Amino acid sequence: MxxxxxxxxxxxxxxxxxxxxxxxxxxxxxxxxxxxxxxxxxxxxxxxxxxxxxxxxxxxPAARSPEQLEADRAAHAAQKQQLEDDTTLLRLYSSVPDLERAKARQLSQIQILIETTHSNISDLQVQREALQGRAAIQERAGRAVDEMILRELAEVDAEIARLERLISAKQMEVEEVKSRFAVSRARLGVLLGS
Incomplete structure (x- = not known):
């Protein structure tokens, strides 16, 4: 036993x-x-x-550190954002030539705005010259320049300066649009396999 x-x-x-x-x-x-x-x-x-x-x-494996976990979250968020961006890109453009047409339209709209703003500046400069002429007539007559003329001159000068800043901003926007479309074009080429 x-x-x-x-x-x-x-x-x-x-x-x-x-x-x-x-x-x-x-x-x-x-x-x-x-x-x-x-x-x-x-x-x-x-x-x-x-x-x-x-x-x-x-x-x-060893437990991930808080920094590694944060890096993982950031990478996951970036991957999710890229997927959303790719989906939007494919929804907007069916081909690279389609994207190029959209780029040309957008650049054309900005260029039209710049040209219109240049035209407005020219009109304001004509208005400024007329105001300066009226002020010169008053000075030649020995009178003080009317306060209303001085105020209108200041307003015209301020508007010209604002429009010139607008033109500068739109010229920078042209470069941003070109850069953004270049990135989109490259990504669309990858997504479409062309």
Whole structure:
């Protein structure tokens, strides 16, 4: 009876030993340790699961740092944004020539606005010259220049300056549109495989 019990215990012990797992991890002192369990403090640094012959069965990676998690979130957000941008690009343009036509239309609209603004500046300069002529007549007559003429001259000068700033902004917009369409053209070419 005792002999049977010892044999059963031995068989059970061998069976348990055959399924025993070892863990290899680095402890807080930087020492590599083999053990049948991984302490909770070492889990975050990652570990390896070994079979009974010492071969690596599974590698559990180290926990990601807050910086790595933030970088992962940022990369995921950028990937999501790129997908949305690609979807919009494909919805707007069916081909590269289609995109080029849209670019030409947009640049044409900006150019028309610039030309109209130049024309408005020319009209204001004619108006300014007329006001200056009226002021000169009053000065030659020995009178002080009428306050209304001076106020109108200041308003015309302010409007000319505003329109010149508008032209500068629109010229910068032309460059931005060209740059934006160049990026869109390159991406559309990739998406369409051309």
């Amino acid at each position: 005792l002999r049977s019990f010892c044999i059963i215990v031995g068989i059970i012990g061998c069976a348990l030993n055959a399924h025993a797992e070892l863990y290899r991890y680095v402890d807080e002192n930087g020492i590599t340790v083999l053990d049948d369990r991984v302490p909770s403090g070492s889990v975050k640094h990652g570990y390896e699961v070994l079979d009974n012959q010492g071969r690596v069965r599974q590698t559990i």
